[in-house]
Amino acid sequence: MPLDSHEVEKIAHLARLAVRTEDVPEYATNLSNILTLMAQMDSVDTAGVTPMAHPLDMPQRLRADQATESNQRELFQSIAPQVDAGLYLVPKVIE
Amino acid sequence: MHNKTIAELAAGLRAGEFSSEELTQAYLDRIERLDASLNSFITVTADAALQAARAADARLARGDAAPLTGIPIAHKDIFCTKGVRTSCGSRMLDNFIAPYNATVAEKLAAAGAVMLGKTNMDEFAMGSSNETSFYGPVCNPWNTGTVPGGSSGGSAAAVAAHLTPAATGTDTGGSIRQPAALCGITGLKPTYGRVSRYGMIAFASSLDQGGPMARSAEDAALMLAAMAGFDPKDSTSVDQPVPDYSRALNDSVEGLKIGLPKEFFDQGLDSGVARVIEAAVDEFKKLGAEVCEVSLPNSGLSVPTYYVVAPAECSSNLSRFDGVRFGYRCENPVDLEDLYKRSRGEGFGAEVKRRIMIGTYALSAGYYDAYYLKAQQIRRLISDDFRQAFERVDVIVGPTTPTPAFKLGEKFNDPVTMYLSDIFTIACNLAGLPGMSVPAGFVNGLPVGLQIIGNYFAEDRLLNVAHRYQQVTDWHQRQPSGYE
Numbered sequence: 348m349p350l351d352s353h354e355v356e357k358i359a360h361l362a363r364l365a366v367r368t369e370d371v372p373e374y375a376t377n378l379s380n381i382l383t384l385m386a387q388m389d390s391v392d393t394a395g396v397t398p399m400a401h402p403l404d405m406p407q408r409l410r411a412d413q414a415t416e417s418n419q420r421e422l423f424q425s426i427a428p429q430v431d432a433g434l435y436l437v438p439k440v441i442e
Numbered sequence: 443m444h445n446k447t448i449a450e451l452a453a454g455l456r457a458g459e460f461s462s463e464e465l466t467q468a469y470l471d472r473i474e475r476l477d478a479s480l481n482s483f484i485t486v487t488a489d490a491a492l493q494a495a496r497a498a499d500a501r502l503a504r505g506d507a508a509p510l511t512g513i514p515i516a517h518k519d520i521f522c523t524k525g526v527r528t529s530c531g532s533r534m535l536d537n538f539i540a541p542y543n544a545t546v547a548e549k550l551a552a553a554g555a556v557m558l559g560k561t562n563m564d565e566f567a568m569g570s571s572n573e574t575s576f577y578g579p580v581c582n583p584w585n586t587g588t589v590p591g592g593s594s595g596g597s598a599a600a601v602a603a604h605l606t607p608a609a610t611g612t613d614t615g616g617s618i619r620q621p622a623a624l625c626g627i628t629g630l631k632p633t634y635g636r637v638s639r640y641g642m643i644a645f646a647s648s649l650d651q652g653g654p655m656a657r658s659a660e661d662a663a664l665m666l667a668a669m670a671g672f673d674p675k676d677s678t679s680v681d682q683p684v685p686d687y688s689r690a691l692n693d694s695v696e697g698l699k700i701g702l703p704k705e706f707f708d709q710g711l712d713s714g715v716a717r718v719i720e721a722a723v724d725e726f727k728k729l730g731a732e733v734c735e736v737s738l739p740n741s742g743l744s745v746p747t748y749y750v751v752a753p754a755e756c757s758s759n760l761s762r763f764d765g766v767r768f769g770y771r772c773e774n775p776v777d778l779e780d781l782y783k784r785s786r787g788e789g790f791g792a793e794v795k796r797r798i799m800i801g802t803y804a805l806s807a808g809y810y811d812a813y814y815l816k817a818q819q820i821r822r823l824i825s826d827d828f829r830q831a832f833e834r835v836d837v838i839v840g841p842t843t844p845t846p847a848f849k850l851g852e853k854f855n856d857p858v859t860m861y862l863s864d865i866f867t868i869a870c871n872l873a874g875l876p877g878m879s880v881p882a883g884f885v886n887g888l889p890v891g892l893q894i895i896g897n898y899f900a901e902d903r904l905l906n907v908a909h910r911y912q913q914v915t916d917w918h919q920r921q922p923s924g925y926e
Contacts, residue, residue: 355799361618362802363764363779364795374796380858381800387746388816391823398504398789398818399825400633401648401678402874403898422541427561429769438777 349379443468444604444645445921447867448513448661451607455502455512455774466495466556469514473558473605479586480533480882484577486520486559501554504813509664511554511596516609517713518558518597520567521547521652522641524569530643531565531575531593534763534770534789538777544641545673546652554670555866558606560632562596565644566760567617567772569593570863572841573854574793581850582625584921586886588847591621591863597655598625601923608656608665612642616647616842616867622655623891625840626881627647627907628918629655630662633899634874636671637666637679645654646755647678649748649871659880659908663687664900682899690902691909696730701835703738712845715884719841722882722892725914726907736831736838740823743849744863747824750804750817751872763789782876796857825873832897841866842879842891866893876901880908881917889917 350358352371355378359366366374420433429436443465446454454460470488491514498512522528522540529535543551551557553794565576572580572595580591583603583760590599594611598621601609610616613631622698630653637652646652654665656758667688672681702723707716723733746905763773765785772788788799805812831838853860870877875895882892890909896904912918 350605350803358799358803358806359795360783362798363761363782363785363807364784364790364798366795367674367787370779370792377796377857378799378803381749381796381861382803382844384858384861385746385750385804385813388743388750391740391743391820393816395824396819396822398815399822400818402825402872403680405626405635405678405680416872419541423767425827426541426768428768437766438775438781440778442512 350375350382443910447573447658447814448607448656448664451513452509456763459591461558462495462498463492465512466491468559469558469606477605478602480581480599480603481578482562482580482581482596482605483516483559483594484531487526487557490526490556491556498554498556502553508553508668509670510550513555514558514606516553517547517599518563518594518610518612519857520563520612520643521610521644523547523557523560528560528643529576531577532562532790532794533576536576536770538769542641545638545675546586546642546669550668555668561600561609563912564593564595564795566643567593567612567614567757568756568797570616570860571853572596573763573850574791576791579850582847583920583925584738584832585847588849588888589624591847592625593617594655595621598627598629601625601627601655601657602663602922604921608654608661610652610669611655612650612652613871614645614752615871616864618653619877619893620864620866620890621843622879624847624889626917626920627655627888628658628662628878629653629879629903630666630879630904631870631876632666632901633671633876635678636725636901637669638671638676638679638898640673641673645700646752647759648755649752658912659905660688660691663691663905676921685902687781687902687905690906693906694730695907695910696727698726698731698734698837699835700726700731701736701831701838702716702717702733703741703831703838703840704735705738705741706840710865711841712885715841715845715890718883718885718890719892722911723839723910729910729914734835736835738824738827738831738869740820740827741869744824744872746866747817747820747872748868749800749861750813751799751821754804756812757798757800757805760794760798765789784820793857795903821872824869828869828873828875836922837903838895840893842893845887846888846890848872856900870895874898876904878904878908881920883917904911
């Protein structure tokens with residue numbers, strides 16, 4: 348199923364990816380080729396097959412809801428693009 | 443010194459023939475002198491390495507050294523290393539100084555291994571040629587006009603060129619085994635859950651697994667022993683004891699049942715590679731192994747299945763890179779959406795963006811059943827094929843890759859052709875099984891890898907089979923010219 352430029356732009360928006368307009372046709376071609384590869388899956392009947400989400404079919408392990416890590420905010424914020432007074436800064440969201 | 447095995451180096455350190463500091467300096471000198479031709483390292487941590495080497499020397503002098511104490515290693519730049527840039531081969535993390543250690547880094551450091559630096563890789567481990575790295579491609583030491591494979595291409599090239607005795611790698615669809623094959627080294631992808639994923643930057647969480655890359659099965663066993671084990675910080679880590687991988691290495695393989703999957707020998711396999719694999723199988727027969735044909739009828743669907751599962755999981759995992767808390771941020775964002783979109787658009791390379799978009803599409807409303815659910819069902823069929831095969835055989839043996847190393851640039855602009863380089867390795871990841879690649883010969887001067895696949899948690903058996911093969915062959919001891 349080939350994707351057109353409009354669909355590529357929509358997917359890029361959903362993925363929050365800026366894609367240059369001049370690159371869109373190439374993405375459309377490559378992504379369409381990948382979808383053609385994926386379509387090979389249709390050659391096998393999977394009716395009634397239980398989906399496999401985990402390679403060992405194990406449930407997710409849970410732990411007690413207790414704090415195990417100490418607060419390292421200053422260390423983590425030392426590598427942030429922009430912080431002030433312990434807060435991560437982003438462009439104004441609310442007028 | 444740089445041609446010794448880890449076991450020989452460990453013995454030399456204990457006998458006082460050389461210190462870890464001298465050994466580490468010798469490897470740092472080799473990196474300095476030779477890596478310009480390979481680009482296998484992104485970051486060399488010379489000062490920290492020498493400091494760790496001196497600490498290892500003190501530990502050796504005290505007599506409480508572990509097998510890897512004082513042995514230099516390198517980490518794929520996907521493992522977080524506290525205080526050291528951890529780039530994942532991406533512009534997105536070019537400025538990321540990891541604030542904590544991956545469990546694998548922590549465990550190897552605790553064992554006394556000395557980190558020389560961080561190795562180059564395909565961006566976010568997405569690639570089979572190491573050409574998607576923000577830091578430029580890595581060259582294969584056997585022929586610098588060819589690729590080293592990927593995504594752990596820097597680790598593979600560095601080990602092959604004797605710039606480090608061993609390195610870590612990660613394998614989501616073949617990223618340890620495929621570069622190990624193309625560079626003529628020994629690589630092992632453990633069972634899913636055997637090695638902690640904590641601090642290993644996530645690509646596809648149900649497939650990713652870290653493992654050792656070394657020059658022999660014996661060395662890989664020493665590395666894996668230090669890397670494996672339960673980790674409460676990884677919710678998919680399996681709580682099972684780690685066997686002594688070195689102890690079973692010399693066990694006899696007489697009567698070992700080897701299955702050859704007929705689908706791996708169909709058209710598409712290079713005839714030279716086929717001859718190498720047949721010769722390797724003959725060696726196992728001489729060692730007393732029994733060989734029979736097995737079938738993995740759904741393995742041909744592993745590539746399309748993988749290219750649904752892996753991108754879907756990557757589109758979710760990589761949503762954390764948003765330009766807010768760490769990593770790359772675009773200049774002068776006009777609003778929050780612009781900040782997200784341009785930080786991600788400029789921070790990620792083309793292949794990463796392709797995979798995020800494919801994954802986003804496959805998971806978007808209305809397509810889930812047709813893609814992700816269908817892929818999970820085929821994943822079950824592929825896994826069942828292996829289960830049935832392992833009722834009859836102990837290990838499955840075949841080629842690691844359909845061809846030896848290809849030329850730089852040859853497949854770079856054709857993603858689907860590139861994806862097919864992993865046609866023999868992906869099924870293992872989908873099933874969660876352990877797999878190895880060991881050097882088995884050459885085609886036109888380029889190494890060929892023999893893949894050995896085992897049942898769940900049979901890493902000891904794989905290492906044993908590989909070691910016995912390496913006792914009667916010397917392919918793993920060949921060295922690329924110019925890097926002796």
